[in-house]
Amino acid sequence: MLRMAAVGCGYWGPNLIRNFNNHPDVELVAICDLDAKRRAHMSGLYPQALVTDTFADVINDTSIQAVVVATPVSTHFPLGKAVLESGKHLFIEKPMAASADECRQLVNIAKTKNLQVMVGHTFLFVPAVRMIKDLIRDGELGDIYYVNIQRVNLGIFQKDVNVVWDLVPHDVAMLNYLFDSTPTRVSATGQCFVQREKELEDVAFVTLEYPQGQMAHLHVSWLDPNKIRNATFVGSKKMVVYDDVAMTDKIRIFDKGVDVMPHYDGYGEFHLAYRHGDILIPKIDQVEPLKVETSHFIDCVMGRDVSLSNGALGLQVVEVLEKACASIKDGGKPQELTFAKV
Ligand SMILES: NC(=O)c1ccc[n+]([C@@H]2O[C@H](COP(=O)([O-])OP(=O)(O)OC[C@H]3O[C@@H](n4cnc5c(N)ncnc54)[C@H](O)[C@@H]3O)[C@@H](O)[C@H]2O)c1
Structure with missing residues (x-):
């Protein structure tokens, strides 16, 4: 024991x-x-x-x-x-x-x-996230182009950190895990509306770039009428919408996309073919993360x-938070990220 x-x-x-x-x-x-x-x-x-x-x-x-x-x-x-x-x-x-x-x-x-x-x-322990990891690893989604994440609610306001330190750790840890890599650049904007004297931002928009060209956009807020925990993964083959607050149907896999096709009457010309296929809602384990x-x-x-x-991931996440906040202070200027080995 x-x-x-x-x-x-x-x-x-x-x-x-x-x-x-x-x-x-x-x-x-x-x-x-x-x-x-x-x-x-x-x-x-x-x-x-x-x-x-x-x-x-x-x-x-x-x-x-x-x-x-x-x-x-x-x-x-x-x-x-x-x-x-x-x-x-x-x-x-x-x-x-x-x-x-x-x-x-x-x-x-x-x-x-x-x-x-x-x-x-x-x-990292949420069954839906593990399923998305499997989909990415198995090539089901193709190359991931970008991810859009909304993590907003009314509160809970923290007294000692801003919304970036409170909510962005979830997304950076999740994306590092899903992409098996660390971001190369971060930029962010944010504002303090409620805790102005403490200079604690309650809303922020953070953009991350990952090494294989994937972009991630995070909207985090303690000032929103709805509780939303939603992530959209757009891949070259398929797209996934993950709704963490849904009681069931947390993941929807859309066989949607755009294919670039050679044009039939012009050499070297192309047209775009839109693909609207099935939507799959896979069964997900109901285990508590x-x-x-x-x-x-x-x-x-x-x-x-x-x-x-482990602590190395904890450190990487905090390095991203520091640079995201530096970007907010610097009017959204992108910050390069390098991670020393520990
Ligand atoms: N993993 C998640 O999904 C998740 C969700 C919410 C919060 N958190 C994290 O959990 C941590 C706590 O957040 P919370 O929302 O529960 O905060 P909270 O303020 O509700 O609770 C913190 C508790 O710690 C006690 N405390 C403070 N200093 C102490 C000390 N020196 N010794 C003993 N007790 C002390 C306080 O009395 C309070 O009861 C934060 O790091 C937060 O980011 C994680």
């Missing part, structure tokens, strides 16, 4: 705690949160666990082997560093930390101490698997 603790049980932490607690190889021994109401709630759910406001209770317990951190982004580095330095494996929510330098430090400590650091890039994600972490800690969402 792996003895685990969790730090941070606000909105997201309880989802992780429930899944880790349900894992047959895990014994949940401690939960830490600064908020008394959250602690009272968690005590009711997990009476067997020590529920504390003192992080040192987790760090100093040498029997605890792994810790889940789901606190605000600004606390990720100090908490994550202390977890790793105390010799415990770390599952940390996205984004990994508040700067690339902090991420690098976490990766290096984990490497030196031979510990797992996994980042909660949930979309967090169940897959938390099991994957346990498998990595137990040496049964190699991490899909």
Whole structure:
């Protein structure tokens, strides 16, 4: 059994705690949160666990082997560093930390101490995303031309990071995974409408370029009347629309496209033939992504698997966030991306 603790049980932490607690190889021994109401709630759910406001209770317990951190982004580095330095494996929510330098430090400590650091890039564990990965890998969509993603809702406003740091990690991690590569360039524009004094953008438009010419456009916002989590993948052969909030039919594969055909009455001339074929709605596993994600972490800690969402990916994502925000500050000027090996 792996003895685990969790730090941070606000909105997201309880989802992780429930899944880790349900894992047959895990014994949940401690939960830490600064908020008394959250602690009272968690005590009711997990009476067997020590529920504390003192992080040192987790760090100093040498029997605890792994810790889940789901606190605000600004606390990720100090908490994550202390977890790793105390010799415990770390599952940390996205984004990994508040700067690339902090991420690098976490990766290096984990490497030196031979510990797992996994980042909660949930979309790598979503069955629909895995199906799109298979479609791309098998050439079903042809060459991917571009991806358009909308990740918008009314809130939830974060107090310590802007909308880019809050929502774009999902898309960068997902696209890096799907394309098996890292973007070469990012440009972005954004505005602060609600949290002006804090200079925290609540809406942003981000464009990424990937090495094989794929473009990705991301619209992220905390200021939208509708909750939309929608991605359209346009390939040379087929197109896919992925609707993450749909209860069923999350993926639709459109056999649509445009073929460039030689013109019958002119050598070297071409015309465009539009293809309107079938629409396929494949059956997708109904498994909870967090169940897959938390099991994957346990498998990595137990040496049964190699991490899909390791510290190196967490760092790459944060490097993109930094450059996207630099582009916003610079009026949308494109920023080149290079990723040093860690
Ligand atoms: N993977 C996903 O899909 C997903 C979804 C939502 C949030 N998140 C991530 O989860 C993290 C937490 O977000 P949230 O929305 O749950 O935030 P939240 O504010 O609702 O909860 C954070 C909790 O951490 C506690 N906390 C703060 N500092 C602490 C400290 N030093 N020690 C102990 N407890 C502390 C707070 O009291 C609060 O209960 C963020 O990194 C966020 O990006 C991930």
